[in-house]
Amino acid sequence: MGKITSLQFWSVYFVFIFATTIAFLIGSLGQNAQYDGWIVILSGAVTGTGLVSLFIAFARKRPGDYLGEYGREIIGKYPHLLIMLLFSLFNLHLSAYIIREFLDFFSQTYLRDTPQWAICLLFTFALFCLIQSGCSNLFRFAQGCFIFVGLLFLVKPLFFLESLDIEMLKAFITPHEAGIIWDETYLITPWYGEMIIIIFILPELEKPMKSIKMLWLASAAGTYILLSEYMIMIGFFGPELSGVLTYPALELARFISLGDFLQNLDPFIVSVWILALFVKLSVIFYTGVLTFSQAFAIGNYKLVSLPLTAAVVGLSMVMAHNPSELTAFFDQSWAAFAWIVECSPAVYVIVDYVKSRHAKRAAPVPGS
Template identity: 50%
Template sequence: MKQQGTVTGLQLGAMTFVFVFSTTIAFLISPLAGAASFDGGLCIVLAAIFGTALATFSLRFALRQPSSYFGEYGGTLINKYLHKGILFLLSFFFLHLASYILREFTDFFIPTYLRETPPAAVGVLVMVAVASLTQSGVSTVFRFAQGCFLFIGVLFVFKPLFFLTAMDTPMWYEFTRIHDWKALWAQTYAIIPWYGELIMFSYIMPELNINPKIRKVIWVGSLAGTYILLVEFLLIMFFFGPKLAATLVYPALELTGFLHLGDFLRNTDALIVSIWFTGYFIKLSIIFTIGTLLCSQALSLSNYKPITFPLAVIVVSMSLILAKNPVQLAEYFNSSWATFALFIECLFFIYPLVFWIKSGRARSKGPAPKP
């Protein structure tokens, strides 16, 4: 087993940054505005803190053996059959999540840009590209993220500058107080798993170029992505208000109609969508890669490449049957997804819990008495 991976700190930070806000901007803001109104900004901040902490705590334990995949040596910490069961659950979670993201993409793209195109055809085309990137290796996905994040980040960092005049309103006061504690907790709980998905890094430790600041890199990347998401949420609330933002399917896209870069670029929709699609593709690729890797480890395969395309077919199939329409898909997310996701993400902590219990028992017994 190799001792040091090729994924650098910059690539890890870039992946975290893009992962946090890529699909979240498109699909989270509208339901968040409807459920939490002006408290949505605080929901995002609290969820970022708790979710990122969840991921970095898992990474702390995984760093005990940075040269080994957790999926391969986890069976030495707990019962091997239980370990395989957990791996299958984790694999299903990430592959199911990939199908969910793919379905969101087809529901968005087909009515707007690809009318009369069969959803299956779009799904197959996207997943062929994703599976091909996955077969190139985990580190390739991170390098792709590094190559794209600067362009993506620069656009969204400077985007608020074009809306500064609109943000000078009495509405600021509404963001400084809590309106509904129950809604605040409910929406924070629903968003935490979006950040908790970063726990995936603990399962690819041999791919990472380990350094003492690796957890700090994830925090920086996560908070930078949260800044983008938070600013986008504030802009949408300033322009549309909570009621209109809640009724818009894609308020972030509607917001681009107010953005003009002088006489050079009067309509930025195409630019914003193309950049968003890049971030979406990065997130889908890493999630699918993790799911494929965990499935191969659960099956005790030495290489995950032979099952990459078969699993891609399964992802496309699941995306087509997840729901009949976008409304039904959103209802599933709002009703049960958060609890399911948190349960799966927290399965990792079975291993440190068992490890610490066994270590405590060993210490309590102490050395055998001398004859």
């Protein structure tokens, strides 16, 4: 089986940053942060990427071993089991959330007469087949999708330059509210911290020692996409309307046309965005299955992938009665849960440091 190349790793994290954010989360950020949102995005990018970098630096001490397997040697069997199950629950729950958001969007917009369960089964069947192919093939698929996703979203802001209201853009440099920036940074940082999952698949990387460099490069590129989408959204709709619209960034796609050749690029842009969404969902779900199998020392993660797929399907169907309830939960509670999970690897770092210090003190002094 091949290794994950630096370009494949970069492609996945680039897509990770904005795949779900621009569709499901950016509207509430616009309503809450308004013209301070660009500062929030930048501060969240630095904080979240920095947090992930610290834990990758720790995992690189043993680049050929899985943290999910040797972690019990550091903190003990049961604390390690607890952290691994916490990570698995986090990723499986996040997978169910992404599936549910996709179902709500797709069934309301394109397949109104199709039952959600039918869409869900078809979507998750493709997901199940992809993760069965292995981690390297999953990232290779992501690299192929990046050719379409990256090109589209890198050039998409250029279509709006002539239509933007320059006077409205000046509002982005008005006096800023420190309290709002602090509160919203707390909420947005976990969006970047989701890539903490890389510490569990580090041995799959072809060049693990370059992972932090590629992480920051991908974070910078993804943040460019997020910033440009946010500023265009505020420039077109304003903060209040952006918060009211269910999918404000996707609404922007209807303003793009290529002269008389293509009057509406909405279907094309949505299709490419679904590719990005599927890439992120696949990596998150794969990590949830992998950490679950490693928690119980199951040698082959494929043995538990089918029952966990069924569990995620069931959870996605019952986790909320309507889109508003789902959005309210993630606006109010998800960030705290994500912070706890994404900071939990600090337990390994602290215990390993204490053990190393103790071992150095206990070691005999040469010549004594």
